[in-house]
Amino acid sequence: MKTSNPVLARLGQAAERERAAGYAPTGPYGQPGYPQQYPPQAGYPGAPGSPSAPPAVTPMSIDDVVVKTVTLLAILGVTAAAAWALVPNALLGAAWIGAAVVGLVIGLIISFSRMANPALVVAYALVEGVLVGAVSKFFELRYPGIVIQAVVATFGVFFVMTMLYKARVIRATPKFTKGLIAVMAGLFAVMLINFVLAMVGVNTGLRGDGEGGANALAIGFSVICIVxxxxxxxxxxxxxEEGIRLGLPQRYSWVAAFGILVSLIWLYIEMLRLLSYFQGDD
Known part of the structure; x- marks a missing residue:
């Protein structure tokens, strides 16, 4: 089974190893029906009738990903609400930065790990909940009503992108995938450099005038990030889709849900920033 995504290719190899141990792949939407490609040899674990045959591994499905995504969003929401209520206003900045750093570390571990780890994914949702709660409270204190606007805008964009993908208006071709990953890496590098400069007192204007005010550079950068x-x-x-086609085990639905959660959080925070640029201080 071939795929242009290196992460999925790696996970697909893991699925092949499990399949060789007695796991039969499924159809494109999780239904059984495709023949097993690598039947175990007689006498080996996984062979029919073998007393040491391992139990069948349940493949992931779209429903699995939906359930895991909703679960992670619920964890994120509860943690964000707790952070909003419990973190004092004077400590919002510290909570924001601390959660961002810890979340980045956990996110990198998940992204480069060769195994699906539900505990790490849940931990990421918990930490990012603190980040989202602190960021949301900070912006809401300055611009009342901005949080609900950002939430509506974020999920509005998510549903539009879902419809566009379902209608095949936008497709993840190899060229599109490589280009987008390169742009995302570039944006991440720019944001990291800007963060380091801000820590030493250098304001580039990339994230506002220093008092949250708008400028053309900040607005343009936020628009690019949102796109x-x-x-x-x-x-x-x-x-x-590729994970289901490759017959990845059910636990990899946590990894797929993690990817969706990362995009939602990033989009939400950028929506908050962009909306704040067009709202004057009272």
């Missing part, structure tokens, strides 16, 4: 974050859903949806 790229929106397009990243295409990669996530493609990973779900």
């Amino acid at each position: 790229v974050a929106s397009l990243s859903f295409v990669l996530s949806f493609n990973e779900v």
